Structures are given as structure tokens and as C-alpha cells.
Amino acid sequence: MGTVPNVGRERPRLYLISPPEIDLDTFETAFREALAGGDVACFQLRLKDRPATEIIAATKRLMPIAEQAGVAFLLNDDVELARELTVDGVHVGQDDMPYKKARALLGPDAIIGVTCKNSKHLAMTAGEAGADYVAFGAFFPSTTKAETVKADPEILGWWSETTLIPSVAIGGITVENAEILLKSGADFLAVSSGVWDFESGPKDAVAAFNQVIDKVMTSW
């Protein structure tokens, strides 16, 4: 099993998701800014339905930056490419390669996360199979992904009482609405537009998310 850098209900952490399409030069700058803003655990390159050549070029440029900052680098969907590029891990959804096949291809050290929508059954299945994290969402309407299932924050609380496997909350998360997910038990906040479209830039966004995390942690 790979090591997601937040096992054991420690301080919740940020998990950045790339925009679905990027201009690599512009995004490299935004990425560096975001990582300068404060604690980030993971970055998922999610160039949705983009050609492999683009994903390879982006990985080659961005992965060393993530590595330098101590941020795990995951690919979305494409397990074969993840293996070829020796990234830290991959995120698979219910319509992607099944978890067990992904694990067989990537080996025991890769981080593999699984989309579980709002389903306790999917989460139990993924957790029992060995997933490093389960992702619940969408908690809020997302401008990044049109078709989502509405998730209830209650599932985060249920999961944190059921198991130590980390949960990732996703979908329309912003600095303004993150608190309820943290209070409900999310181990990670997976955020795309809430960081890249933040009014004063991605550095301020990451700093602001970390302030919300600190506020919730100190109020416990």
C-alpha cells in the first residue's frame, strides 16, 4: 500500500487538482505560487481527455517542482501512463481501471485513491481492497466537473469513525465552505477552482485554506 501523507487523523491537508486544461507555461507559474502558499500534501494532474503527449510534457515539467516541495504527484485516470512516468500515484474513478488491476500494475508503494461519490458501500469495498484513500463528493456544485453526485458531509463523519483510511472531500470546495467538511472529519480537501480561480491568486488561496484548517484544528 502506498503512503498517503496523512494517515491517522492528523491535521487535515490540501490536495490540489489541476484545471482540466492548462497552458503549461502559465500553469507552471501558478503551480509554483500555490506551493509557496503553505502546506500541500498532494497534486493530481487531471488534464481531462487531453492527449498523452500533453500529459507527459506536463508531468515532466511539474513533477520535479512537486518533488522539491515534498508534494506527492498523482495522475488522474491513466494507470499505464502513471507507471510509465513513475509518478507517486493515481486516482481512479468507478468507470476507470479497477483498483485491484491498478495496484497490480503499479505495485505496493504507489498511492492509489478511489472515487466513492456518496456511497458507504463503494468506500467499504475500496478500503477493504487496499485503497490508500477514498474520495467522497461532490459536496458543493462544481464548475470544474459538470456531472457529479451530491454528497452529504455526514459520510465523512461515518467514515472517520469506521476506519483510519484517509478520506478526501471533493467538489466545489472553497475557503468559505470548507469548514463544515473539516468539522465532519475530512482528512484532505481536494480543490481545483477554489485555488486556481481564487481572486488574489493561488498562493493566497493555499494560505487561506491552511488558515481555515488551523482555525478548525484549534477549535477542537
Ligand SMILES: Cc1ncc(COP(=O)(O)OP(=O)(O)O)c(N)n1
Ligand atoms: C481526489 C479525487 N476525487 C474524485 C475524483 C473524480 O474521479 P472520477 O470519478 O474518475 O472522475 P474524473 O476526475 O476522472 O472526471 C478525482 N479525480 N480526484
Ligand SMILES: Cc1nc(C(=O)O)sc1CCOP(=O)(O)O
Ligand atoms: C474532479 C472532480 N471529481 C468530483 C467528484 O465529485 O467526484 S468533483 C470534481 C471537480 C473538483 O474541482 P472543483 O474543486 O473545481 O469543484
Ligand SMILES: [Mg+2]
Ligand atoms: Mg476518472
